[in-house]
Amino acid sequence: MAARYSVAVAPDQTPTIRDLRDLPDLWLLSDARNDAALERSLAALPDSSGFLFRHYHLAEPERRARFEALAVLARKHGHLVMLSDSAARAREWGADGVSGPAERIAGAGMLAVATAHDDAEIAAATSAGAHAIMLSPVFATRSHPGGTALGATRFHALASRSALPVIALGGMDPARARELGWSRWAAIDGLTAASPPARNA
Template sequence: MTDERMGTGLWRALRRLPPGSGVVFRHHATPAAERRALFVRVRRIARARRLVLVAADPPLPHARHGRVAGATTWPAHDRREALAGVRAGAAVLFVSPVFATRSHPGAAGLGAARAARIGRGLGVPVVALGGMSERRWRRVRALGFAGWAAIDAWV
């Protein structure tokens, strides 16, 4: 996951991701022209490093994250949202926040077991998001998560 908090750490994060990893490009608060230019640069790096790239909103209308029909990825904070994502055609569900995170100030984390139940049995990969780190991933992967995502863990 990308956002403005990453600053120049974005480039280090993109270099650290192993090939086949995914990047959800967000940068919602960046002005449109600057956001599009940044996306183009991220896309060039993603292609060169064989990273999967989806955009949370335009600039790339064919690869989407969010509440749109045909979504590639979908955020799910509860079972209802997970089911909606599957109905919308999501290929991957991001369940969050598994743990407390700066992205959701003041919100308690769901906890690993509760987060795992949100997407269990829906037939799509479920990715743990929210307060995740490599150490926490080792703790939760046995619960059925297909992977983990983060912002702060990369910077």
């Protein structure tokens, strides 16, 4: 783990909130649709950002191999590498932490970012021992077309009631982050580096 994210571990092996003052502001999420651009995107992120590996579309052998390859690159830039899976698998694969719904990250014994969509899920994440919340969907998103977005007002209301750091997710990009007035956010498309222009033949 990069020095910035050296999480002091309590006797119960669970990091404490005071150790997360430097939780990354920017979080790149992996997905089938941005896979081809991930190497470029990880290099383009500011150093010491967050990388959440998902890649649910791959079977385990291929998924682990892709995780390991990207983790090496991510750590060259000081990025925090999280796995969206069970805590047991996150430890087995050498991730810096785990992400998922409250029931999956409960008692993780490692850095845990819980997903949440409402007050009840925020409360469940807090009770489960999460260290941060990824709250979504803030805006309309390609991942869930037709889904109901929280919108800025609802997002801020929920975030204000969270005792944990909140990461905004869903339709986020730099312009939306400024519109929302929120510096800590995550995205698939919004942080995926554009392909370089093709050279003329």
